[in-house]
Amino acid sequence: MYHPLPRIEIDLAKLTANARLVVDMCRACGISVLGVTKACAGSLQVAQAMLAGGVEMVADSRLENLARLRSSGISPLLQLRLPMISRVDECVTIADISLNSEPTVIAALGEAAHRLGRAHGVVLMVDLGDRREGVAPDDAVELALQAAETRGIEFLGFGTNLTCFGGIIPTRRNLGQLVEIAERFRARSGHPVQVVSGGNSSSLPLVMEGEVPAGVNQLRVGEGILLGRETIGRSVLPGAYQDVFSLVGEVIECLEKPSLPCGEVGEDAFGCVPEFSDRGHRWRAIVALGRQDVLVEGLEPADPGMEILGASSDHLIIDVTEAEQRPHVGEEVRLRIVDYAALLTAMTSPYVTKCYVGEETGYRLDLWSRLPEVSVFEHRDRGPDAASADYRA
Numbered sequence: 001m002y003h004p005l006p007r008i009e010i011d012l013a014k015l016t017a018n019a020r021l022v023v024d025m026c027r028a029c030g031i032s033v034l035g036v037t038k039a040c041a042g043s044l045q046v047a048q049a050m051l052a053g054g055v056e057m058v059a060d061s062r063l064e065n066l067a068r069l070r071s072s073g074i075s076p077l078l079q080l081r082l083p084m085i086s087r088v089d090e091c092v093t094i095a096d097i098s099l100n101s102e103p104t105v106i107a108a109l110g111e112a113a114h115r116l117g118r119a120h121g122v123v124l125m126v127d128l129g130d131r132r133e134g135v136a137p138d139d140a141v142e143l144a145l146q147a148a149e150t151r152g153i154e155f156l157g158f159g160t161n162l163t164c165f166g167g168i169i170p171t172r173r174n175l176g177q178l179v180e181i182a183e184r185f186r187a188r189s190g191h192p193v194q195v196v197s198g199g200n201s202s203s204l205p206l207v208m209e210g211e212v213p214a215g216v217n218q219l220r221v222g223e224g225i226l227l228g229r230e231t232i233g234r235s236v237l238p239g240a241y242q243d244v245f246s247l248v249g250e251v252i253e254c255l256e257k258p259s260l261p262c263g264e265v266g267e268d269a270f271g272c273v274p275e276f277s278d279r280g281h282r283w284r285a286i287v288a289l290g291r292q293d294v295l296v297e298g299l300e301p302a303d304p305g306m307e308i309l310g311a312s313s314d315h316l317i318i319d320v321t322e323a324e325q326r327p328h329v330g331e332e333v334r335l336r337i338v339d340y341a342a343l344l345t346a347m348t349s350p351y352v353t354k355c356y357v358g359e360e361t362g363y364r365l366d367l368w369s370r371l372p373e374v375s376v377f378e379h380r381d382r383g384p385d386a387a388s389a390d391y392r393a
């Protein structure tokens with residue numbers, strides 16, 4: 001099978017092993033795990049590998065990704081990003097559950113769900129200090145009571161998201177606040193709270209320390225599974241694979257050159273004035289990939305003797321003088337994907353072939369093809385059971 005370069009290789013067996021590790025770690029604390037696929041553009045294979053590792057449900061931030069997953073038979077699905085009010089019909093058709101903070105959007109979701117003969121699950125997000133999405137803790141119970149009364153809405157519980165915008169670390173104290181809110185809601189409404197969703201991969205250190213307050217029963221984990229580490233200090237989860245993803249490119253030049261540029265210095269291709277130190281003549285390889293393929297700062301050569309010097313849109317320059325094996329033109333160079341931004345950019349770049357290890361398929365993600373129109377009418381007459389009906393792409 002011909003896989004054009006550059007290609008990203010995704011080891012599904014290692015991915016499943018990482019998912020299982022996170023699921024087991026969380027289960028020991030009474031916590032279930034949602035597998036987050038957004039850094040992989042909602043890849044079906046990634047979702048399946050996470051499910052094989054025992055995640056309870058797949059979650060993604062984008063409707064386009066969720067629609068693709070749904071049409072491939074993955075359900076139930078949760079939309080992570082707060083729904084756009086302009087797309088509530090799609091949201092209730094494609095996602096079974098969404099995270100929410102705006103009463104008007106919840107009302108619109110309820111109206112759409114009712115009209116389409118569905119029930120849409122809502123988790124109310126509470127801002128515990130990170131200052132991205134979520135309502136104020138003092139308003140949470142009141143808004144939840146309101147959501148629970150909304151026709152078409154199944155109110156499921158409370159969630160929070162930390163360490164994404166404000167860099168706030170999950171603690172016993174702030175997550176304890178979420179549990180208190182859930183308890184107050186239960187006392188006021190008499191209804192049990194099904195979901196207390198205590199954050200993302202940044203809550204994994206608390207899980208490992210056994211410090212997650214009782215009552216938190218769900219985490220939404222992407223990076224922890226994909227890259228095998230937590231996201232506070234980015235330390236490795238013991239036993240997790242760090243090399244699920246690698247990027248492979250082809251050498252299009254390998255020549256010995258002076259390490260210093262020669263001539264008058266102006267701005268480089270991205271508006272920066274580059275600085276170099278004189279290391280004499282060095283062997284340098286140009287690999288045919290660049291910033292249109294990946295955020296190169298998150299790459300690490302698999303050969304420890306190689307050093308990335310920089311990149312432009314389409315060229316990656318590597319010092320290969322001390323490489324274990326100096327590459328020849330036409331040969332492949334393997335780079336480990338070691339950060340989230342590099343993973344995200346490589347998975348969403350239409351120039352990078354996605355190649356699942358162990359499978360004979362490589363494909364290019366067709367980002368330019370639009371989400372097909374959702375046929376909302378298809379579901380209109382189906383009654384409440386239509387909630388689990390497949391979305392047809």
Ligand SMILES: *Cc1c(COP(=O)(O)O)cnc(C)c1O
Pocket residue numbers: 036038061080081099161199200201202220221222223224231
């Ligand atoms: C992206 C996201 C997650 C997953 O974050 P990771 O750091 O990859 O674990 C969880 N919840 C929400 C709301 C998100 O947007």
